[in-house]
Amino acid sequence: MFSKFFIDHPIFASVMSIIITLSGLIAVISLPIAQYPEITPPTVEVSANYPGANAQVVADTVAAPIEQQVNGVENMLYMSSQCTNDGVYTLTVTFKNGVDLNMAQVLVQNRVALAQPILPSLVQRRGVVVKKKSPNVLMIVNLFSHDNSRDNLYLSNYATIQLKDELSRLTGVGDITYIGQRDYSMRLWLDPEKMAYRNLTTTDVTQAIEQQNTQVAAGQIGQPPVANGQVFQYTMSTLGRLAQVDQFEDLILKTNAGGGFVHLRDVGSIELGALVYDQVCTLDGRQSVALSIYQLPGSNALETATRVRAKMEELKERFPEGLDYAIVYDTTPFINESINEVFKTLGDAVILVAVVVLLFLQNWRSAIIPLVAVPVAVIGTFAVWPSASWSTMPSWWSRRSNTISSTDSRPAMPRSKPCSRYPGRSLPWAWC
Numbered sequence: 001m002f003s004k005f006f007i008d009h010p011i012f013a014s015v016m017s018i019i020i021t022l023s024g025l026i027a028v029i030s031l032p033i034a035q036y037p038e039i040t041p042p043t044v045e046v047s048a049n050y051p052g053a054n055a056q057v058v059a060d061t062v063a064a065p066i067e068q069q070v071n072g073v074e075n076m077l078y079m080s081s082q083c084t085n086d087g088v089y090t091l092t093v094t095f096k097n098g099v100d101l102n103m104a105q106v107l108v109q110n111r112v113a114l115a116q117p118i119l120p121s122l123v124q125r126r127g128v129v130v131k132k133k134s135p136n137v138l139m140i141v142n143l144f145s146h147d148n149s150r151d152n153l154y155l156s157n158y159a160t161i162q163l164k165d166e167l168s169r170l171t172g173v174g175d176i177t178y179i180g181q182r183d184y185s186m187r188l189w190l191d192p193e194k195m196a197y198r199n200l201t202t203t204d205v206t207q208a209i210e211q212q213n214t215q216v217a218a219g220q221i222g223q224p225p226v227a228n229g230q231v232f233q234y235t236m237s238t239l240g241r242l243a244q245v246d247q248f249e250d251l252i253l254k255t256n257a258g259g260g261f262v263h264l265r266d267v268g269s270i271e272l273g274a275l276v277y278d279q280v281c282t283l284d285g286r287q288s289v290a291l292s293i294y295q296l297p298g299s300n301a302l303e304t305a306t307r308v309r310a311k312m313e314e315l316k317e318r319f320p321e322g323l324d325y326a327i328v329y330d331t332t333p334f335i336n337e338s339i340n341e342v343f344k345t346l347g348d349a350v351i352l353v354a355v356v357v358l359l360f361l362q363n364w365r366s367a368i369i370p371l372v373a374v375p376v377a378v379i380g381t382f383a384v385w386p387s388a389s390w391s392t393m394p395s396w397w398s399r400r401s402n403t404i405s406s407t408d409s410r411p412a413m414p415r416s417k418p419c420s421r422y423p424g425r426s427l428p429w430a431w432c
Contacts, residue, residue, distance in 0.1 A: 180281025
């Protein structure tokens, strides 16, 4: 029998058990931990924005060209898209399990590039974003003002400038999105009657803004080659893009026949506000902005959450007065509880096996073998994960391995031995 070899060579069996245990301990340190096993196929998301367009226009001018090119990309399972009335287009391409997400993103990006020349110019200027994205939210960080001294507009832009880049650089963070995002934008309110009186259209206003609100290279004065005697050389600096309300008010829309100018303030009003007002985020009745943090596939959820919490505590020291944050949604407590349950199940399995063996064999010496075999079997299981190319260590599988170990780890022993109580007879171990 195979087990007889180990019975006859106990030192060899002990060495093998030590090697298996050490291999499992080394492997478990490097294994990533996730809330759920990776059973969902990997996805790549393509997003674009066509301001002012409804869902039908977006479907005809943006969705159709992109999907015609992306359809049939290598290793693709299926794709689904969504067009909304606020001009947002989202395409989710789902790939087969085991596909390299980096390569999948490159393949989708190449297909999207073929469709970009057909897209509307406004969509091209805003850009088409292609990124790999995990569908599961790891945690949500809410930024709020506890004394209501900051509004949503300030909170959103503070999160964009001061928080998002810092958190995106953390190891394990795959993507960050906003709930209740309010980006600063110069909003122009045009009066149709004033525009009709001055014979202007919205196209005239748009063209005037595009021509005058631009960044140009003004060049230099005195740059060689120049005539002899030129001593100084100056670099020209111009105003460039406009940033203040009064600067937009002074934009010239047209020149009258008498030589007068029609300014933008003559046909409407300008204010500094938010780009969109589609979403509103509140926390306990206070204005807030939420940062949804997505985990990078294959990373350690517990370590990623720990890094996010440590970084937020570091950034909190630079918060202005009245600003605070809270993490109200976090999936890592479930992971911690699952890990604790694994250890509890392991302990229960060891005790149960010891009690069963002791009850039937009635010998503590025989009970030592399963007491040692169960931890060796469970810890040794962790060494299989890297060799099997499994990306996560789900807690339910560990719990399953405990159950299997507890039911299959029986002491290896000979059927009988010479009994000291009854000389000349061979009886099972438990009877002597």
